[in-house]
Amino acid sequence: MSSALTVDLNRDRLHDVAAPKTYTTDEAFYVALENHGEAVHIHLHLDDTLSTVAQLAGGNHYVDAGSTETVRVDVDPDDEPVTGKLKIVTGYGAETTYVDVTIEPFEEKNHGVDVDEELGKPQRRDPAEREPSLSEQFAGMSSTSSDGGVPVVAIGGLLLLLALVVGLLVDNAVILLGVGVVIGGVLVALALQTRS
Template identity: 35%
Template sequence: MSPTEVTVHVNRGSADALEPASTALETDGSFRLSLAGHESPAHVHCRLHGDLERIASLDGTNYYVEPDSVTAVPIAVDADAIEQPVDGRLEVLTGYGSESVTIDVTVVPGPPDVDIDESLAEPVRSEPEPTPLERAIDQVTAVSGLGSGTLAVLALGVVALGIGAVTAASIGGPVATAGLAIVVAGVVVALFLLLQ
């Protein structure tokens, strides 16, 4: 429940008149009594009755209500102290007690407190499990001290050397051997540049 308000109109239509906007209120915490002044000023007295007195309190009991203005009366309620609904009454009086209205108030227990662990404030970053290939690359990178880009070029060079060697062996001849030599030279130059 959100903070609640109950309104009582004072001196609307005649002197010493009290007119509540509602005669009952249910809340799970503190609420406010709004005394809405009308034609003439008034002195208003407020008090609590029943079990409501046990868990609620008023800042003051006597209020001066100006015409065409609203006087707010905060009513503090300790709903944490109860486990079952508590019933009581809020009485509003004016004209030295000649006029009064009663508002039935029911205070229900508030929602239970939730203990929040500090670890809930930290974002959880879920990273997917690495694939076997990614784990192997990470291990080789850690052992060799080479970066993953260097290892990728090295692997590509090994594949190129393999293809060149198979091609030179199957075709044969000086042209195939010269092609294999060019591939080997390219891989060596690439490794030299990467390791600098």
């Protein structure tokens, strides 16, 4: 829904009408009749050209003092822009104002994302390029590292020693239980590693 077409009534004096000279939309809209003074009767009318693509929800309106009334204008856009006049009358014909209203053809807004068709096709990898699985990586390890680094058994032993020291220094049953679990895990890992 486009923004409302605002019409100010009785701002400077009784039966005063202030409206924009032009208004453009491609969808239904509201005429907001804002009364700044005493209560007033308003008549709205679409000329013959504008009424081919727009319909007012009633022509005669009563607007209380200091209030705003909104009048819906339904729109059925054409393939080409249509411009006509909205006539606003107050004081039983004492004041008349016209707004040139243009109804543009409706343009559907594209909120989608363009996707390359190549993304929908499965990509095949060369088996030589794939990375080894975690089990393949562990199976490839030996008890000593191949690049002359620290042996895997030495790292496991260091972790075991660290867990034992923490277990001896801490006097908390929950932490001791956790240290026991870590020690058990390290021993199982070392046993599996030395077996291969």
